[in-house]
Amino acid sequence: MKVVYHPRYQEVYDTDPAAAAGRMESILKEVSPHFELVTPEPASVDDIKLVHSEEHIAYVKREGAPYEIALLAAGGAIKAAALAMGGEPAFGLIRPPGHHASPDSCWGFCFFNNVAISIVRLMREGRIERAAILDIDLHFGDGTDNTFRNVPEVIYCHPEGVSNEHFVNSVSAFLRDAKADVIAVSAGFDRHERDWGGLLKTEDYRTIGKMVKEFAQRVCQGRRFGVLEGGYNHDVLGMNVKALLDGMS
Ligand SMILES: [Zn+2]
Numbered sequence: 001m002k003v004v005y006h007p008r009y010q011e012v013y014d015t016d017p018a019a020a021a022g023r024m025e026s027i028l029k030e031v032s033p034h035f036e037l038v039t040p041e042p043a044s045v046d047d048i049k050l051v052h053s054e055e056h057i058a059y060v061k062r063e064g065a066p067y068e069i070a071l072l073a074a075g076g077a078i079k080a081a082a083l084a085m086g087g088e089p090a091f092g093l094i095r096p097p098g099h100h101a102s103p104d105s106c107w108g109f110c111f112f113n114n115v116a117i118s119i120v121r122l123m124r125e126g127r128i129e130r131a132a133i134l135d136i137d138l139h140f141g142d143g144t145d146n147t148f149r150n151v152p153e154v155i156y157c158h159p160e161g162v163s164n165e166h167f168v169n170s171v172s173a174f175l176r177d178a179k180a181d182v183i184a185v186s187a188g189f190d191r192h193e194r195d196w197g198g199l200l201k202t203e204d205y206r207t208i209g210k211m212v213k214e215f216a217q218r219v220c221q222g223r224r225f226g227v228l229e230g231g232y233n234h235d236v237l238g239m240n241v242k243a244l245l246d247g248m249s
Contacts, residue, residue, distance in 0.1 A: 030238030043074035077114035099141030132180035137188020189231030209247020
């Protein structure tokens, strides 16, 4: 398991909780002693255009500070996907997040859809035909759903559950029948019992990570990667990311 990370992800590019000071540091502290860090390149504008309109790109550019970091975040997802395709599971420890970014619009602390860009790029390169995206963030990834609504080769799943057990079972049900050449996890941690969603235990992230690993080994030659989406309680975020990575490793 490699962790894709760039020091510029620590920059406070906005006033939202995803961009808060100390957030990336709280994760880095837990994962950097255990996993090798890999540095990404920024995505090119052509990469961003795989998913987003020129109007949307121009809009983000006008936002100023987030633009450059958003290119670097998309580049981080592309790097994680490339590592996964090469047989090395990977996690993009990136921000800003991406799953609320649609082709023509964005909200919810997102600018460009990191995971969608990485998947479309693999498809355009002819390296995969199908992909599965498992989004465990508290919030529905409307941007990812909008991107792939008319693309039957990419299945997007945002499981729900009234209890942590029910949620894990929903993940399991999705993975039982999914077909893919690679699996990507839109890894938000805001459903944790000490975060906004108040549902999942740290151990559940380890369980989900293991299920993703088993799925990948059974279905798609082990190809698996994740990218960071939400997660806002800096006291528990690091250990939750570590638990998911331990499971996926
Ligand atoms: Zn969220």
